[in-house]
Amino acid sequence: MQLDEVKNVLIDTLNLGPAGQALQADSPLLGSLPELDSMAVVTLIGALEEHFGIMIDDDDISASTFETLGSLAAFVSAKMA
Template sequence: MYLEQIKTILTDTLSLGDAGRDLTADSPLLGALPELDSMAVISLIAALEEHFDIAIDDDDISASTFSTLGSLAAFVEAKRGA
């Protein structure tokens, strides 16, 4: 459920265009997408907070959270359930 929404937010935030449609749950993000730099991570977090009405603390953020699209979706799902 969250995966497709997050894929859309990620694609829009990073301006991935057509390349964003090819992302799957196993698609690596951090280190694999040159567009996902530190400033883009901040923009992405803000977009996720706004879209899903969640608060993401600095302590919540780790490289493993942004490892794959699936790990990011699982993180958002856990935040929504909290």
Template structure:
């Protein structure tokens, strides 16, 4: 449901360009995309907060949430329905 919106944000924040279009829900993010370093995680969280209008607490930031595009979209869905 939120996968395409999250994908667009990931592509924009990480400046992946056309290469990012091949991302799907199973695409590994953290540890697989060199662009996704610790500073990019912070920028990505900020972009998700701004776009979707929620806040992410420090204890919600985990490798599991950033493992794949699908897990990140599931985290967004959780935040919006919690």
């Protein structure tokens, strides 16, 4: 699973710094990280596409995708499959 890679992209994209290292698979993202606003979601999607070599369509994305770090990592894994 790409959990650590997704976490690192998230930390780098949102400039979370050391606080981001504490994120776990069940850590809530959307609504819990003030840095993750609508513009940051767009930036993060671009960063994930670039890092993992995947294409993410607008139709693929829902709030549940960004619910937790684990749900985001599972989404990325599914896109890579």
